[in-house]
Amino acid sequence: MRLRDLHESDFDEVAGLIHGALATWYRENLNSERFGEDASLFRAFPELYEGLDPGCAVVMEGEGRLAGVVFYHPRETHWGVGIVATHPDFAGRGVARRLMEEVIGRAGGMPLRLVSSAMNLDSFSLYTRLGFVPQRVYQDLVLRVPEGGLGVVVNDGFRVRRSEMADVERVVDFEMGLSGIRREKDFRHLIGNADGVWRMWIAEGEGGDLLGFLGAVMHPGVRMLGPGLAVDQSVAGRMLRGVLDAEFRGFDALWLVPADCAELVRECYGMGARNAELHLGSVRGSGAPMGGVVFPTFMPESG
Numbered sequence: 050m051r052l053r054d055l056h057e058s059d060f061d062e063v064a065g066l067i068h069g070a071l072a073t074w075y076r077e078n079l080n081s082e083r084f085g086e087d088a089s090l091f092r093a094f095p096e097l098y099e100g101l102d103p104g105c106a107v108v109m110e111g112e113g114r115l116a117g118v119v120f121y122h123p124r125e126t127h128w129g130v131g132i133v134a135t136h137p138d139f140a141g142r143g144v145a146r147r148l149m150e151e152v153i154g155r156a157g158g159m160p161l162r163l164v165s166s167a168m169n170l171d172s173f174s175l176y177t178r179l180g181f182v183p184q185r186v187y188q189d190l191v192l193r194v195p196e197g198g199l200g201v202v203v204n205d206g207f208r209v210r211r212s213e214m215a216d217v218e219r220v221v222d223f224e225m226g227l228s229g230i231r232r233e234k235d236f237r238h239l240i241g242n243a244d245g246v247w248r249m250w251i252a253e254g255e256g257g258d259l260l261g262f263l264g265a266v267m268h269p270g271v272r273m274l275g276p277g278l279a280v281d282q283s284v285a286g287r288m289l290r291g292v293l294d295a296e297f298r299g300f301d302a303l304w305l306v307p308a309d310c311a312e313l314v315r316e317c318y319g320m321g322a323r324n325a326e327l328h329l330g331s332v333r334g335s336g337a338p339m340g341g342v343v344f345p346t347f348m349p350e351s352g
């Protein structure tokens with residue numbers, strides 16, 4: 050088996066590999082068919098990630114086909130990692146470990162961060178054996194947002210609005226100040242993308258001070274909120290409600306919140322959201338603790 054960089058000609062095979070890995074794993078371990086039949090939707094990963102981080106994916110070839118893939122996301126303070134997937138025919142043969150070791154080597158000592166399922170002992174074992182340390186538990190929440198919206202409460206002096214390029218610098222500094230990471234590239238991409246797949250909102254208080262930000266991806270293959278961050282749980286809840294109302298009417302929305310943010314979790318239940326899974330935020334190497342009211346995401350998995 051040999052490692053090489055991902056090429057555009059691999060996109061269909063990679064889509065099939067990621068779909069096959071997830072669908073098989075969830076069917077066999079959790080009796081869940083949540084990933085459906087349509088592998089082509091999983092082209093979202095190579096397509097969207099090559100747009101964001103060109104050339105940052107490694108595949109492993111074996112027996113004349115692709116055995117595994119990993120995407121990585123180099124940023125100023127750290128590297129994000131994900132998605133990682135091994136073709137079910139190659140499971141348990143060290144494919145994911147070798148891909149991860151390649152990324153760890155390329156990162157050259159930078160801290161690595163990822164989000165992985167707390168219900169998947171295979172990925173948990175893979176990452177913790179490689180030195181990743183779980184820091185935070187997240188609840189995956191799902192909600193079909195009614196066509197008529199959720200009913201946003203208008204608060205004096207608080208507003209949630211689409212962000213603009215002019216906001217990028219203060220969003221970057223805001224995240225650095227609250228949770229110790231920088232990823233300017235993501236915000237430029239989310240705000241500036243021409244095809245409208247990515248969305249980015251900010252919450253401001255009276256006087257225009259920045260209280261939070263929340264991104265979203267609206268692609269047929271993945272509709273999800275994040276990345277996001279808020280100064281407190283009250284802001285996080287109001288910002289979340291505002292973005293769900295503005296972007297997700299009539300759609301199923303998925304988002305992650307820290308399980309230790311009880312007030313925010315209660316607000317999500319109040320909207321009718323249900324738990325779908327649990328995830329762990331893990332770090333390899335030194336790095337700021339995962340503080341703040343964060344909304345991590347699988348797309349882009351850069352924080």
Ligand SMILES: CC(C)(COP(=O)(O)OP(=O)(O)OC[C@H]1O[C@@H](n2cnc3c(N)ncnc32)[C@H](O)[C@@H]1OP(=O)(O)O)[C@@H](O)C(=O)NCCC(=O)NCCS
Nearest residue numbers: 070074133134135140141142143144145146165172174175
């Ligand atoms: C998770 C996944 C990528 C693992 O891929 P894989 O190629 O089968 O994994 P590997 O064989 O490289 O590595 C598994 C490691 O975990 C170890 N391991 C597995 N189960 C373990 C357990 N219960 N306790 C301790 N270690 C365990 C293995 O020994 C191996 O380590 P080693 O190579 O040092 O011996 C694969 O199951 C997959 O694609 N799943 C679906 C997609 C997914 O969940 N991706 C992760 C998203 S976060």
